[in-house]
Structure formats: C-alpha cells, structure tokens
C-alpha cells in the first residue's frame with residue numbers, strides 16, 4: 041500500500057495498514073518535525089485515537105493537558121467550564137511535535153517512511169495505482185491512501201492537473217504562537233465568540249512555559265481576501281478582554297500563518313480512480329464544520345478507509361470505496377450535519393448568545409456541555425442509535441490519570 045502524506049491521517053493509515061501485516065510505503069514532501077498551521081487543540085476523541093496509535097504524552101514535548109475552559113459570549117458574558125479530572129479530556133500539543141511522534145509510531149509499526157519525498161504524478165487503471173515521485177521514482181500499489189491535506193495534490197493530479205481550479209476550503213484560519221503569557225491564558229483554554237467573527241471564533245490555547253497558540257477561524261466568504269483576515273486578527277488581539285487574558289508581557293514568537301480548513305464531507309469526495317484511491321483527513325474535507333477541528337476526524341477517516349480496503353481485498357476497489365462511504369455515512373457524516381446546523385445557529389449574535397446562556401445555565405448544563413463540546417462522545421450520538429452502547433456517555437478519559 042502507498043500512503044501519500046504523513047500528517048495525522050497518513051500516519052494513522054500507515055500504522056493501521058502495517059498492523060494488519062501489509063507492506064506500506066508512506067511518503068511526505070516534508071521532513072519531520074515540520075510545522076502545520078493549526079490550533080494544536082486535541083479533544084477526547086482525538087486523544088483516544090492517538091493513544092491507540094501508540095503515542096503517549098511523554099512522546100510529545102509540548103503536551104499540555106487542559107481542564108479549565110472559558111468561553112466569552114458576544115454579549116461579554118463569561119461561561120466557566122471544567123473538564124473532569126482522573127485523566128485527560130483535552131490537550132494542546134504543537135503539531136510539529138505531535139506529527140513527528142505519529143510518524144515515529146508509523147515507523148515502529150513497520151511502515152517504510154520516506155520524508156522529503158513529493159508526489160508529482162498519479163496514474164490509475166483497473167489493476168493498480170502508480171504514484172510518481174519527484175526525482176523520477178514510481179511506486180505501484182493496489183490502493184493509494186491520499187492523506188495529502190487540504191490542497192490534496194493527488195486529487196488535483198487525478199482531476200486534470202495543477203491547472204484545476206483550487207478548492208479553497210470552507211473556513212479560513214490564522215494562528216500565531218505567543219510567549220511571555222502571564223494572564224489567565226497561561227493555563228486556561230479561551231474561546232471568544234466575537235460578534236464580527238460569528239459563527240467563527242478567536243482562541244487562545246495554552247502551551248507549556250508561558251506560551252500559547254492564538255488564532256481566529258471563520259467561514260470563508262467568496263471574494264474575501266486573506267489580507268483582511270490578518271487585519272481582523274490584529275484588531276482582535278488589541279481588544280482589552282483578549283489582551284488581558286494573554287497578559288501585558290505577551291508577544292508573538294513568529295509570523296502569523298494562515299491555512300484553509302476543508303469541512304465539506306461528502307460521499308463523492310472520498311474516493312477516485314474506481315476506488316483505488318481513498319481520500320482521508322483534510323484531503324477528504326473531513327474537518328468539523330462547527331469548530332474546525334480535524335485531527336480526530338483525520339485519524340477516524342484513516343481507520344475507516346483501512347478497514348474498508350482490508351475487507352474488500354486488493355481486487356475489489358469499488359467494494360472498498362462503497363464500504364468506506366457507508367462507514368463514513370453511518371458515523372462522521374451525521375456528526376457533520378449536526379455541527380453544520382449548529383454553526384448556522386451561531387451565525388447570528390442572538391443565536392450565539394442564547395446557546396452560551398443555555399450552556400452556562402446550571403452546573404448540570406455546564407458539565408454536560410463541556411463533555412459534548414470536547415468530544416467525550418460523538419456529537420450526534422443522540423441521533424444515531426446504532427452507536428449507542430452501555431457507558432457511551434461516560435467513557436474513561438483518553439489517558440487515565
């Protein structure tokens with residue numbers, strides 16, 4: 041098997057394929073550790089999956105568990121939420137560190153990892169897929185798992201080459217690392233629902249040693265230049281309630297970075313070339329349309345794709361694609377539709393104020409909302425009886441303490 045791209049989706053696919061005894065070659069154009077523009081936030085579902093991939097907190101230098109969450113409504117009202125103790129339900133970890141640990145885990149599982157190795161061509165026929173690498177080498181396999189991120193060069197190469205009109209993602213997001221954080225943001229995770237960002241939001245996610253990942257994310261509006269977002273971010277940073285959370289000595293460590301978030305999961309986007317190419321993670325546009333999270337979704341789609349192709353075998357790619365589509369439809373797609381609906385509710389100031397008022401109304405609502413928001417169980421669990429099982433609402437934490 042060949043895996044193109046070694047972010048969380050590609051690393052997870054490589055690990056699951058190798059654990060099933062398949063020969064795996066996994067390529068990435070970058071060398072690890074490499075940065076990935078991200079909020080670095082990991083919720084319970086992502087953490088449970090990362091644990092199953094064999095990565096432990098001690099493998100990731102910047103691993104920062106979080107228990108205290110603060111949300112700010114467009115009205116200025118603050119909602120204080122606490123995650124349960126006894127283990128980890130939320131963590132912030134720099135993607136440079138996390139992704140390198142996942143790539144190490146892929147190697148340990150038996151995948152042949154090739155870094156600094158860019159995919160430049162793809163050809164497929166009824167029998168196999170051939171991936172051309174920069175430098176002239178070609179890899180041939182019964183399946184290619186395309187885990188090559190939001191811009192997915194594999195998808196572009198299959199659908200007409202680099203001239204194909206770019207898919208720009210459904211969200212724009214910017215992030216910048218800060219150091220010298222001495223305000224409450226040094227230990228608490230903050231989300232601001234600013235009226236001019238809705239249904240998007242601004243965040244400050246704590247990292248060790250007085251650092252924080254600070255950013256904004258909002259749905260892309262056609263024609264909106266990314267430069268305008270940069271100015272909006274600068275403006276958000278100057279707002280007194282945001283500046284107070286970071287503290288007076290906080291300053292940026294490096295330039296701000298922007299990247300799209302693809303959150304348009306659809307059956308048609310999951311495979312190509314008669315099922316010989318399966319897309320996972322951002323390449324499958326699997327990020328959550330409400331929060332923009334995509335790491336857990338990247339790992340989950342990789343798991344589902346591997347299970348589907350293993351069940352179908354090497355000579356039934358259409359069956360593999362059908363199985364993969366079905367598995368995504370039974371789980372992730374329902375969570376996506378619910379998240380997209382809630383995002384529409386948050387688009388108006390009134391809706392966002394009402395949602396946060398309801399979340400913060402009582403101890404019961406706060407405790408339940410925070411576990412739902414931090415993906416202790418699937419977002420649309422209540423709507424999907426086939427996922428109900430004993431203990432589904434009170435599973436153990438990702439890393440029991």
Ligand SMILES: Cc1cc2nc3c(=O)[nH]c(=O)nc-3n(C[C@H](O)[C@H](O)[C@H](O)COP(=O)(O)OP(=O)(O)OC[C@H]3O[C@@H](n4cnc5c(N)ncnc54)[C@H](O)[C@@H]3O)c2cc1C
Nearest residue numbers: 045047048049069078079081159188189213321322334335
């Ligand atoms: C600002 C921002 C904030 C975010 N915050 C969060 C958050 O807090 N929590 C969360 O869960 N998600 C967040 N996300 C979403 C998350 O970053 C993505 O969903 C996640 O990275 C998807 O993982 P992936 O493995 O599919 O893709 P990626 O992580 O993008 O990995 C794709 C890999 O493919 C490689 N590649 C690309 N082209 C080629 C090629 N031609 N040949 C070989 N290799 C190639 C790349 O080098 C890369 O390593 C955020 C996104 C943004 C932009």
